Amino acid sequence: MSSRTLYDKVWNLHQVKELPGGSTQLFVGLHLIHEVTSPQAFSALNEKNLEVKFPHLTVATVDHIVPTLNQQRPFSDPLAEEMLATLEKNCTTHGIKFHGIGSNSQGVVHVMAPELGLTQPGMTVACGDSHTSTHGAFGAIAFGIGTSQVRDVLASQSLAMKKLKVRRIWVDGSLQKGVYAKDLILHIIRLLGVKGGVGFAYEFAGPAIEELSMEGRMTICNMAIEGGARCGYINPDETTFEYLQGKEYSPKGQEWDNAIHWWKSLASDSEAKFDDEIQLDGSSIEPTVTWGITPGQGISIKERIPNPEKLPKNEQQIAKDACKYMNLEADQPIEGTSIDVCFIGSCTNGRLSDLQEASKIVKGRKVSSGIRAFVVPGSQKVAKEAKQKGIDKIFLNAGFEWREPGCSMCLAMNPDKLEGRQISASSSNRNFKGRQGSANGRTLLMSPAMVAAAAINGKVTDVRKLIQ
Amino acid sequence: MKQEFPEGEINAISGRSLVITGDDIDTDRIIPARFLKCVSFSALGEQVFADDRKELKGNHPFDLEQHQGSNILVVNDNFGCGSSREHAPQALMRWGIRLIIGESFAEIFFGNCLALGIPCMTSSKQEITKLQYLVNENSNQIWDFNLKELSISNQKESFKLNLEGGAYKMLYTGRWDATSQLLDEEEKINNTVKNLPYLNNFK
Ligand code: SF4
Numbered sequence: 001m002s003s004r005t006l007y008d009k010v011w012n013l014h015q016v017k018e019l020p021g022g023s024t025q026l027f028v029g030l031h032l033i034h035e036v037t038s039p040q041a042f043s044a045l046n047e048k049n050l051e052v053k054f055p056h057l058t059v060a061t062v063d064h065i066v067p068t069l070n071q072q073r074p075f076s077d078p079l080a081e082e083m084l085a086t087l088e089k090n091c092t093t094h095g096i097k098f099h100g101i102g103s104n105s106q107g108v109v110h111v112m113a114p115e116l117g118l119t120q121p122g123m124t125v126a127c128g129d130s131h132t133s134t135h136g137a138f139g140a141i142a143f144g145i146g147t148s149q150v151r152d153v154l155a156s157q158s159l160a161m162k163k164l165k166v167r168r169i170w171v172d173g174s175l176q177k178g179v180y181a182k183d184l185i186l187h188i189i190r191l192l193g194v195k196g197g198v199g200f201a202y203e204f205a206g207p208a209i210e211e212l213s214m215e216g217r218m219t220i221c222n223m224a225i226e227g228g229a230r231c232g233y234i235n236p237d238e239t240t241f242e243y244l245q246g247k248e249y250s251p252k253g254q255e256w257d258n259a260i261h262w263w264k265s266l267a268s269d270s271e272a273k274f275d276d277e278i279q280l281d282g283s284s285i286e287p288t289v290t291w292g293i294t295p296g297q298g299i300s301i302k303e304r305i306p307n308p309e310k311l312p313k314n315e316q317q318i319a320k321d322a323c324k325y326m327n328l329e330a331d332q333p334i335e336g337t338s339i340d341v342c343f344i345g346s347c348t349n350g351r352l353s354d355l356q357e358a359s360k361i362v363k364g365r366k367v368s369s370g371i372r373a374f375v376v377p378g379s380q381k382v383a384k385e386a387k388q389k390g391i392d393k394i395f396l397n398a399g400f401e402w403r404e405p406g407c408s409m410c411l412a413m414n415p416d417k418l419e420g421r422q423i424s425a426s427s428s429n430r431n432f433k434g435r436q437g438s439a440n441g442r443t444l445l446m447s448p449a450m451v452a453a454a455a456i457n458g459k460v461t462d463v464r465k466l467i468q
Numbered sequence: 469m470k471q472e473f474p475e476g477e478i479n480a481i482s483g484r485s486l487v488i489t490g491d492d493i494d495t496d497r498i499i500p501a502r503f504l505k506c507v508s509f510s511a512l513g514e515q516v517f518a519d520d521r522k523e524l525k526g527n528h529p530f531d532l533e534q535h536q537g538s539n540i541l542v543v544n545d546n547f548g549c550g551s552s553r554e555h556a557p558q559a560l561m562r563w564g565i566r567l568i569i570g571e572s573f574a575e576i577f578f579g580n581c582l583a584l585g586i587p588c589m590t591s592s593k594q595e596i597t598k599l600q601y602l603v604n605e606n607s608n609q610i611w612d613f614n615l616k617e618l619s620i621s622n623q624k625e626s627f628k629l630n631l632e633g634g635a636y637k638m639l640y641t642g643r644w645d646a647t648s649q650l651l652d653e654e655e656k657i658n659n660t661v662k663n664l665p666y667l668n669n670f671k
Pocket residue numbers: 063064108109110129131346347348406407410411428429
């Protein structure tokens with residue numbers, strides 16, 4: 001059993017009571033909601049005649065269904081409009097703060113909450129979305145929940161939860177140039193498998209993690225769930241405090257000093273006990289690309305698509321499925337695989353530094369002919385800051401489309417979709433069958449800089465070849 | 469027709485079964501993301517496994533005549549991985565599924581099912597394979613699930629199933645609806661709030 005880890009400390013502080021079923025009632029410090037998983041929860045609340053217990057601890061935005069070309073209301077898709085209108089109505093009725101279209105603070109929920117300073121160390125954060133693990137980057141315990149749990153949190157600001165085990169993933173060394181947080185997490189998921197983290201919270205630690213910016217840390221924690229770990233976190237440090245200082249919802253004045261003092265005390269102690277520990281060398285990681293239909297099917301850019309026959313027995317079937325679905329040939333190098341669509345965005349990699357790194361690759365170059373490439377900033381703030389830095393122009397000049405913020409082609413609930421058998425290079429987090437809007441569309445996950453390189457060359461490319 | 473959804477103690481479930489084979493069947497396959505565009509769950513039953521069904525042109529287990537009205541689903545490993553959306557269990561429930569048996573389940577999916585009163589029972593690969601074989605052999609037979617005995621059986625064969633203690637208790641006592649438990653002792657919630665620095669100006 002773990003002890004004196006950040007997870008243990010935060011867990012203990014938020015325990016309300018033990019429940020008859022053997023789980024714990026855990027208090028939720030920050031509840032984020034969006035249009036897809038909240039309407040049914042509000043209906044259930046109404047049916048049971050319950051109130052929202054702490055309306056000021058729930059914050060709403062709209063992200064999944066928003067169109068990225070034209071955000072004029074009403075949306076041209078009546079279903080999307082209905083979902084947004086329902087959320088607006090629920091927020092008004094229950095006194096919940098809503099960061100809507102045109103508010104300057106709307107965005108993908110896991111992008112906008114951190115940049116407003118809503119997410120802070122030591123909190124428990126829940127949201128009806130599996131990538132809530134993102135917020136663990138701040139040293140919070142953050143996890144995705146289902147709609148019935150959204151209802152529970154609205155009604156009681158708490159949840160029935162089982163305590164997870166804690167696995168520390170220690171990453172030594174430094175990432176090479178051209179290798180990003182995305183490569184690191186794809187590498188980890190490949191190593192431990194998509195189920196490797198089931199029952200665990202992942203603590204990411206070590207020199208390579210400490211070196212990462214907050215945005216890189218969010219990318220890592222964002223995809224903890226793709227490795228089966230419901231939450232991932234990083235101990236708060238100076239990088240965390242620097243990021244939070246001056247944010248809209250960050251503490252100010254004397255409170256700020258007190259907060260830092262408390263936040264520092266939350267980090268896992270040097271004598272902390274973990275249920276499991278893993279160590280890896282960050283400096284040996286290469287740009288990593290998925291070739292299959294789970295985020296665990298990643299290989300380095302220098303490798304060949306695996307031959308299912310040569311894989312461990314338990315990986316063979318899914319590898320065969322993947323080869324068939326992806327129509328990629330075993331033993332062929334992944335580098336050079338032709339692509340059709342390039343997508344830069346999502347809660348994994350739609351932040352300013354992601355766009356910035358990718359723009360360095362496309363600057364002065366042109367998108368290869370026949371490729372449809374587009375950038376969807378993760379939030380209105382990201383969009384605004386990118387424009388101030390001229391990043392939008394770099395992309396537009398290269399032949400990329402520049403869109404309005406939202407989830408977009410990460411899951412294609414809006415009009416941005418793959419068509420037919422199209423294959424995309426995507427900075428998002430899931431390459432499941434049909435994920436990007438076409439029932440048989442194909443997705444290769446990679447870092448935003450690698451997506452940019454793919455757009456320029458029209459095929460999967462080692463981004464390091466384009467870095468001067 | 470108005471469907472009856474699980475209610476109260478879930479001790480026994482009887483009915484016909486059907487099989488979905490394959491490991492790592494994710495929530496996007498159970499209910500493709502484009503169907504999430506809804507403000508109520510009511511239509512999801514018809515759309516369960518939509519893309520797989522389309523691909524199999526009427527030969528998907530959920531389309532086959534003999535499986536209509538079945539309420540027990542037998543699956544393989546890591547079923548329900550992927551997103552935390554409750555749409556996947558909702559879609560299965562609204563199609564008619566009341567019990568799922570498999571090698572293992574994704575954690576969030578398991579919890580979402582439990583919150584709907586749908587037990588997700590596990591057994592070994594070997595046993596599941598055998599059960600799937602038997603189910604496929606005769607889709608008409610009635611299977612009886614007994615929570616207390618942790619078993620499912622037809623007339624001839626019986627299979628041992630597993631379920632962790634907490635979930636067992638919740639189903640057994642009918643207290644799988646978490647909300648009421650959470651609101652039991654509100655002053656305890658308020659006490660927790662008082663001890664959280666970030667809700668008390670970091671004092
Ligand atoms: S960007 Fe993708 S993964 Fe992130 S919240 Fe939106 S749909 Fe989910």
